[in-house]
Amino acid sequence: MMESLVSFFAMGGYYAYVWPAYGLAAVVLGGLLVVSLRALRVRQAEVDRLEGGGRRRRAGGGGA
Amino acid sequence: MRPFLRLVRRDLRLAFRQAGDSATVVMFFVLAVVLIPFGVGPEPAILARIAGGIIWVMAMFAALLSLERLFQADYEDGSLELLVLSPQPLAATVVAKCLAHWLSTGVPLILAAPLLGLVMNLEADGIGALVVALALGTPTLSLIGAVGAALTLGARRGGVLLPLLVLPLYIPVLIFGVAAVEAAISGLPMRPHLLLLGALLLAALPLCPWAAAAGLRQALE
Amino acid sequence: MTVSLHRFANPARFLKIAALVLPWASGLTVGLLGLGLYLGLVASPPDYQQGESVRIMYVHVPAAWMAMFVYSVIAVASATALIWRHPLADLVAQASSPIGACFTFLCLVTGSLWGKPMWGTWWMWDARMTSVLILFFLYLGHMSLSKAFDDPVRGAKAASVLALVGVVNLPIIKFSVDWWNTLHQPASVMRLDGPTIDGSMLTPLLLMALAFTMYYVALLILRVRAEMLDRKLRTARLAAVDAATVPAPAR
Numbered sequence: 312m313m314e315s316l317v318s319f320f321a322m323g324g325y326y327a328y329v330w331p332a333y334g335l336a337a338v339v340l341g342g343l344l345v346v347s348l349r350a351l352r353v354r355q356a357e358v359d360r361l362e363g364g365g366r367r368r369r370a371g372g373g374g375a
Numbered sequence: 376m377r378p379f380l381r382l383v384r385r386d387l388r389l390a391f392r393q394a395g396d397s398a399t400v401v402m403f404f405v406l407a408v409v410l411i412p413f414g415v416g417p418e419p420a421i422l423a424r425i426a427g428g429i430i431w432v433m434a435m436f437a438a439l440l441s442l443e444r445l446f447q448a449d450y451e452d453g454s455l456e457l458l459v460l461s462p463q464p465l466a467a468t469v470v471a472k473c474l475a476h477w478l479s480t481g482v483p484l485i486l487a488a489p490l491l492g493l494v495m496n497l498e499a500d501g502i503g504a505l506v507v508a509l510a511l512g513t514p515t516l517s518l519i520g521a522v523g524a525a526l527t528l529g530a531r532r533g534g535v536l537l538p539l540l541v542l543p544l545y546i547p548v549l550i551f552g553v554a555a556v557e558a559a560i561s562g563l564p565m566r567p568h569l570l571l572l573g574a575l576l577l578a579a580l581p582l583c584p585w586a587a588a589a590g591l592r593q594a595l596e
Numbered sequence: 597m598t599v600s601l602h603r604f605a606n607p608a609r610f611l612k613i614a615a616l617v618l619p620w621a622s623g624l625t626v627g628l629l630g631l632g633l634y635l636g637l638v639a640s641p642p643d644y645q646q647g648e649s650v651r652i653m654y655v656h657v658p659a660a661w662m663a664m665f666v667y668s669v670i671a672v673a674s675a676t677a678l679i680w681r682h683p684l685a686d687l688v689a690q691a692s693s694p695i696g697a698c699f700t701f702l703c704l705v706t707g708s709l710w711g712k713p714m715w716g717t718w719w720m721w722d723a724r725m726t727s728v729l730i731l732f733f734l735y736l737g738h739m740s741l742s743k744a745f746d747d748p749v750r751g752a753k754a755a756s757v758l759a760l761v762g763v764v765n766l767p768i769i770k771f772s773v774d775w776w777n778t779l780h781q782p783a784s785v786m787r788l789d790g791p792t793i794d795g796s797m798l799t800p801l802l803l804m805a806l807a808f809t810m811y812y813v814a815l816l817i818l819r820v821r822a823e824m825l826d827r828k829l830r831t832a833r834l835a836a837v838d839a840a841t842v843p844a845p846a847r
Contacts, residue, residue, distance in 0.1 A: 319638070323648035328713050332652045332706040333637075336659070340811060343698050347818045354825035361832050522761055526754040530744035539740060540758060543733040544765050547772040554779060575768070586761050589678070593753045 378463050379471050386475030389448070396441055401483045404437040408491045419496040426495035427505060427556030434484050434509060435545050438516045441480050442541070443534045445472060445524040450594065459595055465588040469525070473517045473584070481513035497560075504559030508552040511572040518576075518583035519544050525590030548575055607824065610684055614817045621814035625807055632803035640796050650797070652710040658805040659703040662812060663731060666696030670738070671763040674756035684820075686752035689759060690742045691819035695812055697735035703728055723777035727770050734762045748827060 322329040390396050411429050415421055449455040458468050488509055492502035523541040527533035555568035636654035643650035670689045677685035707725055708718045719725070742748075742755035 322651065323642060325647060325649040325651075325713055328649055328709045329651050332655050332709045335705055335709075336655045336702050339698050339702055343695065344811075344815060344818075347815055347822065351818055351822040351825070354822055354829060357829055358825050358832075361829070522757075526741060526758055527744065529750070530741070530754075531746070532744065536737075536740055536744055539733070540737040543730050543737065543769075544761070546730060547765075547768050550772045550776045554776070578768075582761075582764060586757055589757050590754060593750060593757070596750070 378461065379467055382458075382468060382471040383475045383478075386472055387479055390441075390475065390479035396444075397479045397483045400437050400440055400480045401487050403440060404433055404484055404487055405491060407433040407436065409494065411495070423496040423498065423501075423560075426492060426497040427501060427560070428553045429495065430488055430491050430497075430505060431509075431512075431549055431552045431556075434488070434513065435516060435542070435549065437484055438480055438513060438520065439538050439541065441476065442517075442520040442524050443527075443537055445476055445521060446528055446591065446594075447524075447533075450528050455591065456595055459591065465591060466584040469521055469584040469587045469591070470580075473514070473521050476521070477514050477517040481509075481517060484513060485509045497556075500559045500562075501556050504556045504565050507569060508555040508565075508572060511569060511576060512548045512552045515548050515572070515576045515579045516545060518579040519548075521587040522583050522590065525587040525594065528590065528594040548572065551575070607684060610820070614821065618814060618817050621810045621817070625810040625814055628803050628807035628810060632800050632807050636800035636804060640800055641794075643797075646714060649710060649713050652706050653797070654800050654804045656703060656706040656710055657801060658808045659699045659706060660728065661805055662699040662808045663696060663703050663728065665809070666692050666699060666812065667731065667735070667759075667763075667766075670696065670759045674759040677752070677756045678760070686749070686756065687820045687823045688816065689756060690748075690752050691816055691823055692812075693735055693738045693742065693755070695815055695819070697732065697739060699808070699812075700728060700732040700735055704732060721777065721780075723774045726773050726777065730769055730773070731766070734766075738762070748823075748830065 320326060320330075408430055411425070412422060415425070446455060449458065459465055461468070485506060488505055489502050492505055497505065520537075520541050523537045523544075526540065527536050530536055551568045551571045555565040555572065558565040558568055632654065636651060640651075642648045670692050673685040673689040673692070676682050677689060704725065707728070711720055711725075712718050738755050738758055741758055742751040745751040745754070
C-alpha cells in the first residue's frame with residue numbers, strides 16, 4: 312500500500328514535472344473561480360445596499 | 376479624390392509643422408539600432424547575421440511611436456467628428472490618414488535603413504532586400520496600427536495599450552520582412568517573401584480601414 | 597436612461613436559463629474532473645516512450661483545445677454584438693477572455709513542464725507553442741482593451757472589433773509562424789502529440805476536455821452575472837449623480 316503510494320507520487324521519476332503541471336492547473340482554475348465568485352458577491356452586495364439604501368433615502372426625504 | 380488628397384496634405388503639413396515628428400522617429404530608430412552592438416559586441420559576422428531582424432524590429436517600434444497621435448489630435452479638437460460627418464466614406468478618410476502617417480514616418484525609416492544596414496555590416500544584397508521589404512511592409516504597419524489607434528481612442532493609458540494590441544498583429548510582417556533579407560544574404564530568391572509581404576498589404580488595405588472606421592465611430596458615439 | 601436600465605438590469609431570460617444550467621454545469625465539472633483525474637493519473641498506462649510524463653497531456657491538450665474554443669466563442673459573440681447589437685453577446689465576449697487567457701497560460705506552462713523532460717529545454721520555438729504564445733498575447737490585449745475605458749459599453753465594443761481583427765489574423769499568424777519555423781529549424785523535434793493515442797489514454801483526455809468545457813460554462817455564467825451587476829451599478833451611480841446635480845423638475 313505504502314509502496315504503491317510512493318511510486319504513484321514518484322511518477323516514474325517525472326514527479327517534478329507532472330505534479331507542478333497539475334498543481335498549477337488547480338491553482339489557476341481554482342483561483343479564477345474564487346476571484347469570479349468574490350467579484351459577483353461584492354457586486355451583489357453593492358446592488359442590494361443601493362436598492363435598500365435608495366428606499367430608505369426616499370423615506371427620509373419624505374420626512375424632511 | 377480631391378478631399379482625400381486634401382486630407383493627406385493637411386495631415387502631412389501638421390506632421391512636419393510639429394517640430395519634426397518624423398525626425399524624432401528616425402532618430403529613435405537610428406539610436407535603437409546603434410545600441411545593439413553595445414549589447415551583443417562589435418563582431419562584424421554576428422552583427423551581419425542579426426542586422427535584418429534588428430532593423431525590422433526597431434522599425435516597428437519606431438512606427439509605433441507616432442501611431443498614438445494618428446487620431447488623437449483630431450479627436451481632442453473635434454475635427455474627427457467633422458471627418459466622420461463629411462460625405463467621404465470614413466474608411467477612405469482612414470486610408471488618407473494612414474497614407475500621411477506612412478509618408479511622414481514610414482518613408483523616412485526606409486531612407487534611414489540603408490545607412491543602418493551599413494553600420495550593422497549588412498551586405499549590399501541584404502541592404503537592397505531590406506529597403507524593398509520595408510517599402511512593402513511599412514504601409515501594412517501603418518494600416519494595422521490605425522486599427523489599434525482607433526480602438527484605443529479615449530482609453531485610459533491608451534499609449535501603453537496600443538503596442539500590446541498591435542505588436543502581435545505585426546508578427547507576420549516581421550517574419551516575411553526578415554526572411555526576404557535573409558534570403559538575399561544567402562543567395563536564395565527573395566521574390567516569394569516579397570510577394571507574401573505584398574499580399575499582406577493587399578489584404579490589409581480593405582480590411583484595416585474598415586475596422587478602424589468602426590473603431591472611430593464607436594469612439595464618437 | 598430607462599431603456600438601458602431595462603436592457604441590462606432585466607435580462608430575465610438569460611438569468612432564468614443560467615439558474616437552470618449552473619448547478620448542472622458545476623456538478624458535471626466536479627464529476628467529470630474526478631473521473632478524468634482518476635483515469636488520467638491512476639488507471640491509464642504510462643506511455644512506452646514518454647513514461648509517466650505523458651500524464652501532463654491530460655491537462656495540456658484540453659487546455660490547448662479550450663484556448664482555441666474560448667477564442668472562437670469570443671469571435672462569434674463579438675460578431676453577434678457588432679451585427680445585431682445584442683447586449684448579452686458583449687457580456688459573453690468580455691467575460692470569456694480572462695477564462696480563455698487562463699487556459700492559454702496553462703497550456704503554455706504545462707507544455708513547458710512537459711517539454712523539459714522530453715526536449716531537454718523549457719521552451720522551444722516550436723510552431724505550435726509559438727502560435728499559442730501569440731494567442732495568449734491576443735487574449736491579454738482583448739482583456740486590457742475591454743477594461744481600458746471609463747464606459748464599459750465602449751470597452752466591450754472596442755474589444756469586439758479587436759476580437760474580429762484577431763480572428764482574421766489568426767490563420768495568417770499561424771501560417772507565417774509555421775513557415776518561419778520550418779525555415780529556421782529542420783523538423784527533428786519530437787512533437788508533443790507524438791504518441792498515437794490509445795483508447796485508454798483517449799478516454800481520460802476527452803473526460804478532462806469535457807470537464808474543462810463545463811467549468812468554462814459555469815464560470816461564464818458567474819462572470820456574465822457579475823458584469824450585468826456591474827453595468828447596473830454604473831447606471832445607478834450615474835442616475836444618482838444626475839439626481840444630485842440636476843435640480844428635480846417640479847412635479
